Amino acid sequence: MSVRHALLALLSEGPKYGLQLRQEFEARTGEVWPLNVGQVYSTMQRLERDGLVEADPDEPAQPGPQRTYRITEAGDAELSAWLRTPPQGDAPPRDELLIKVLVALRLPGVDLPAMLQAHRTHTIGQMRQYTRLKEDAADDLALLLIADAQLYRLESVVRWLDAAQSRLRDHSPEPSSPAPGRQEQPHRHGAAR
Structure with a gap:
């Protein structure tokens, strides 16, 4: 701004x-x-x-x-x-959530699906707050425009989180079967071994 x-x-x-x-x-x-x-x-x-x-x-x-x-x-x-003049849209703005997900992709022990779901749940909660704000500010045009803009932005975040979850599923390696005679050890994210 x-x-x-x-x-x-x-x-x-x-x-x-x-x-x-x-x-x-x-x-x-x-x-x-x-x-x-x-x-x-x-x-x-x-x-x-x-x-x-x-x-x-x-x-x-x-x-x-x-x-x-x-x-x-x-x-x-x-x-x-x-x-x-329309705002410049050449390079994507720095987005903390996107950076967080990109960093988490390479961190061992991070439950990325759970992380994405936590952010999705939080974002939907924010959408509910802005929906209530719109109901309470029915006569305040500036506040209605702000609430609409935030709702559209938050909706796009939820859609991106859904797409990220889908891409994660599509790119997850298939679990390999253990070699004959060897028993596979269960893998627990974040747990000490």
């Missing part, structure tokens, strides 16, 4: 001070993504440095809670370009 561009969007409505930007950002995003006030000020400093916003010249040069910012023409152009 581009905090930089979201702050430019808020400033396109008129001048605002730092604390006000933080409060409006959180209100507009359904308070799902808390924003640290220090992040607002550091972002505003970069935007000012890049000529995309300007501070009221009659106020102190140091950022502070009452320093008023306004968007510049260059900021308007940047905001407009950002709104029209």
Whole structure:
């Protein structure tokens, strides 16, 4: 998510001070993504440095809670370009769950099917929470859009976990039969031998 561009969007409505930007950002995003006030000020400093916003010249040069910012023409152009440009999808984003599964594939003693099922169960629980949120926020369009986006994202995670489980089954080696005269030792994941 581009905090930089979201702050430019808020400033396109008129001048605002730092604390006000933080409060409006959180209100507009359904308070799902808390924003640290220090992040607002550091972002505003970069935007000012890049000529995309300007501070009221009659106020102190140091950022502070009452320093008023306004968007510049260059900021308007940047905001407009950002709104029209689809997000980059060249390389997949780092996904902790995918990394966890890829690492677990090579770890001895990991019960990967059980791990996938635990994540699936947790994700379905999250989906239930967002479904309840939608029911409770029937009149809050921003919250409904956030809940819909999360539900679609979580649904895709469940589908991927199902596909991973299926691939794991397809690629699991067949159990070999013991050589004649030898008794096969039971294999227990994670158990000491």
